[in-house]
Amino acid sequence: MLLLQIDTAFIIEKILLITVILLGSLGIAMYLTWAERKVAAVMQDRIGPARAGIFGLLQPLADGGKLFFKEEIIPDRSTRTLFILGPALAMLTALMTSAVVPWGPDITLDNGSVISLQVADISIGILFIFGVVSLGVYGVMLGGWASNNKFSLLSSIRAASQAISYELAMGLSLVAVLMMTGSLSLREIVEQQHGFWDGYFTWNFFKQPLGFLIFLICAFAELNRAPFDLPECESELNMGYHQEYSSMKLGFYLFAEYINLFVSSAVIITLFFGGYNFPFMDKVAGAASPIVFSLICVLIFLTKIICCILFFMFIRWTLPRFRYDQLMRLGWKSLIPLALFNMVVTGAAILWIFK
């Protein structure tokens, strides 16, 4: 049946890639829960998880098993379909963003065929990420509302207003980067940051330090991580939007958060720290075969992502939580004007200095 006239080999290649990326991000998210506890333990001078396996390395499996075997509770007065839809949406949107991230350079095989290490190179890559991020809030909102619990509702409203407020500054801070690269495709943005030193620093971080700072702060807020974890601040709202959830539905919410952390670190690295590029990459490319070179690039990319995640964790266990009005004031009155200023300065520089 030739209904869909698409090359079968192409479909198989993409399905394989998608499977690897999904399993990879799930596995990494699993070990991020372990890493978070270990980092917290180190920073608070404790040992952390140590019972399951060496260094507690089997702890994520034990946690997952516990969540699976817990009793599934759906509150009596909740809206049943939306209650189930909430965590599903949270997970879906968390996983969708990874589709446009370029994980490595194209591999050109000996017979001339090219294997791309990116699921979809669409010309509007960054806007796709924004679209998915702006949909991410539905999982939290629906879950919180459907639980029929005042704390959950308050928390989901907080989450939504926080996400909407910080999306604006995030978009504005990126406009400056886009003005410099002149493209919305993530692959092209990465390729423009080729290598490390090309008479000047090629990575966007060195060209747009202010934009990076704004983007980073907004990423913290979008991820609902400390110091902006107002939606789940336990001293005011008990547990937040997932108060009524139990078993694997709760697991989905917690897990989606770590997948989001991984994917947004990947996006930050792609946009500002050169993605899979590294110093002296041309010499390595000359010495190694294409497949080995691509693997090295992917490994470098993952290393950078892990450094970024560790930074996120250090911040979480260092800074105290903001108050809600402080959060809003920072978003609307500091970050948005700052991002606009950055945009104007970048525009002026492009127009008059780097013609």
Add this chain to the structure above:
Amino acid sequence: MSTYEILFWFLTVMALSCALGVILSRNPVNSVLFLIATFFAISGHYVLMNAQFLAIVNIIVYAGAIMVLFLFVIMLMNLNADTEPQKNRLVQFAGVISGGALFLVVLAALRTSSVNMLEQSPTDIGLIKNLGKTLFTQFVLPFEISSVLFLSAMIGAVVIGKKEEATTTPNP
């Protein structure tokens, strides 16, 4: 049937059935969710027409921002199916007549106009580069005027949202 046609019919059926769901479901939260699904179907149509920028902006602005605010308001008002007020006969009757009149007008307009088939090979005008160039050369005046309109709407919202200055000084 080609891939294009299959996708077209799938998206059309999805858009129409979700739009029906918006007005037929009793729970306002479900209505909002159906509306979001409708926006997704329409975005799919934009992609089919090779207007990727329009498609993603439609999702970001409508599904991602405006519908979140709708949901916000509906959640805070706590509207449920059983608290929906029952309209009286007269209002229902007026609604049916005005809706029917609108339907008649649309039908009459569509009957005389010639409906062109959509081109199978879409143009490149919807891609972001071409769209930007067209907007800032050929249509720069309407574009700027509409942005001024947005600015005035924003200022209006700020003025309305601002707290009323106390006209009488409160007792010390």
